[in-house]
Amino acid sequence: MRRLAAGALVALVAYRLRTSYLKERAKIVRIADVPEPAADLLRRLGWTAHVEEHLEARIRPSARAAGDAPKHPLVLVPGIISCGLELWRPGACYGRGWFRERLWGGLGMARAAVKNISCWLDHISLNATTGLDRDGHEVRAALGWSGAEYFAPGYWLWAKILANAAEVGYDRSTMHMACYDWRLSFRNLERRDGYLSRLKAEVEVLARQRGEKAVVVGHSMGAALALFFFSWCEAGDPGWVDAHVHAFVSLGGSLLGAVGPLGAILSGEMKATAMLGKVNELIDSQMSFLNKTQQRDIYRSLGAIQRPVAVTIFERFVV
Secondary structure, three states: OHHHHHHHHHHHHHHHHHHHOHHHHHHOOOHHHOOHHHHHHHHHHOOHHHHHHHHHHOOOOOOOOOOOOOOOOEEEEOOOOOOOEEEEEOOOOOOHHHOOOEEEOHHHHHHHHHHOHHHHHHHHOEOOOOOOEOOOOEEEEOOOHHHOOEEEOOEEOOHHHHHHHHHOOOOOOOEEEOOOOOOOOHHHHHHHHOHHHHHHHHHHHHHHHHOOOEEEEEEOHHHHHHHHHHHHHHHHOOOHHHHHEEEEEEEOOOOOOOOOOHHHHHHOOOHHHHHHOHHHHHHHHHOOOOOHHHHHHHHHHOHHHHHHHHHHHHHHHHO
């Protein structure tokens, strides 16, 4: 819960900076061009390097080297909280005018959190019994490359990998960003969205069009999801992985579990947010209407974060 609030706060700061200096944006091409009040805030929060990287990324990569061309198609599976989430059926506290507004990621998240933080938390949480959206609203993953390029302006996720892939010839016909609703358990991703079936079909299309097997790249929990996807495919279609996947690349994959979410599930507290210092104090002040039990219940409703914890417990205490 506190990590989610921290994300909302990051987007809020980015939103304020954008609103204050919208007219100056076209003049900002390097970090030295950032107005001093904004530059001072970036230094205090330690975000100067992130913004500098963002400014560099705004310049399209140079022309690809002669003769460079992609061989194997790429399938990218982002990690937890990396994919944007959109409001597809907003609850009454937001209204119909918020259709497809970002609930997670980008400046839209800041607007949603500032408008009504209680409403935002209600939408980001899941039904603790079904593991799906709560009654009265629907939230879905933002699809495509834009779904996981940036978390907020200056805070890149997959943007640099996409830019470098484009440098050697990859484009939409040879690369697929497999975004998903990272709140859901892996089985519910297939049950509600048909995610595994769609991903299987996408890999088959890429491999057929290129005449080469695909390389699947999974980051963090996305690596675990990719392995689950392979097992799911093999259970229904033996030999499918060998026929369609050339290699699997794990980028910091949580293949042996993760202890980070354990505190959140047990008590509603997150160790990671303690390092935020004054920012964490601000989060606590904004979250004062929720006690630790309520925060814990919200975390427990998110089926996705329970999987790495379960793997960790099994590896450490059972095996």
